[in-house]
Amino acid sequence: MRTRGWDGDLPRDETEARGRIVAAATRCVDQLGPTKVNIAAVAAELGITRQTVYRYFPSLPELLLAVAEAGAEQFLDRMQAFVAHISTPVEAATESIVFTLSTIRSEPYLGLLLQTGENVAFSRGATSARATSYGAQMLARMPVDWPAFGIRDDELPDLAEIIMRLTFSFLQYPADPPHSDDELRTLIRRWLGPALRG
Numbered sequence: 001m002r003t004r005g006w007d008g009d010l011p012r013d014e015t016e017a018r019g020r021i022v023a024a025a026t027r028c029v030d031q032l033g034p035t036k037v038n039i040a041a042v043a044a045e046l047g048i049t050r051q052t053v054y055r056y057f058p059s060l061p062e063l064l065l066a067v068a069e070a071g072a073e074q075f076l077d078r079m080q081a082f083v084a085h086i087s088t089p090v091e092a093a094t095e096s097i098v099f100t101l102s103t104i105r106s107e108p109y110l111g112l113l114l115q116t117g118e119n120v121a122f123s124r125g126a127t128s129a130r131a132t133s134y135g136a137q138m139l140a141r142m143p144v145d146w147p148a149f150g151i152r153d154d155e156l157p158d159l160a161e162i163i164m165r166l167t168f169s170f171l172q173y174p175a176d177p178p179h180s181d182d183e184l185r186t187l188i189r190r191w192l193g194p195a196l197r198g
Contacts, residue, residue, distance in 0.1 A: 007047035018056050020046060022066045029067060037064070069130070076138050078103070083142055089149050089196040092142050093163050094188045098181050100167050135160025149196070166192070 011017040024045040028037045039060055043050045057063035082099045086092045136156040139146070146152070151159065179187065
């Protein structure tokens with residue numbers, strides 16, 4: 001049984017402590033699955049008390065959101081590969097939504113708050129300044145000449161926010177019966193397309 005905090009290896013500072021807690025939470029997601037992760041499991045993984053975890057992350061949703069954000073870069077890399085052939089704003093928006101909807105529920109980190117029922121916290125995080133910044137970065141990485149279509153670089157965060165709001169609306173309130181990927185593409189192109197064509 002562990003008798004010393006941090007398994008005898010204290011972190012140098014708060015940044016390292018937070019990083020270790022997020023890494024431990026990620027391991028717990030891998031080992032236990034997203035529905036069984038809790039603060040006690042993360043604390044046990046590190047050899048610390050639950051109170052220590054709470055000092056850095058006041059709630060489980062906040063900790064899981066940090067795990068999700070840590071996996072965001074990998075998610076963006078996969079999306080970039082998926083949309084590498086895209087050259088127009090309409091297709092960029094359409095395919096980014098389709099990709100996210102088809103992968104996020106099985107994505108072990110970005111989708112974990114949805115799978116544990118913390119939809120409200122995740123949705124709030126998905127439209128935060130940090131999240132829209134990630135979205136704008138993703139749009140900027142696409143092979144689309146945005147200015148040629150009348151979309152300035154400083155407008156990409158706004159477009160990212162609209163795309164994310166649509167995405168999470170589809171996630172929280174799916175169609176009944178569900179749309180196929182091609183049906184979803186048709187729907188998005190029909191109603192979002194005119195706005196992006198100017």
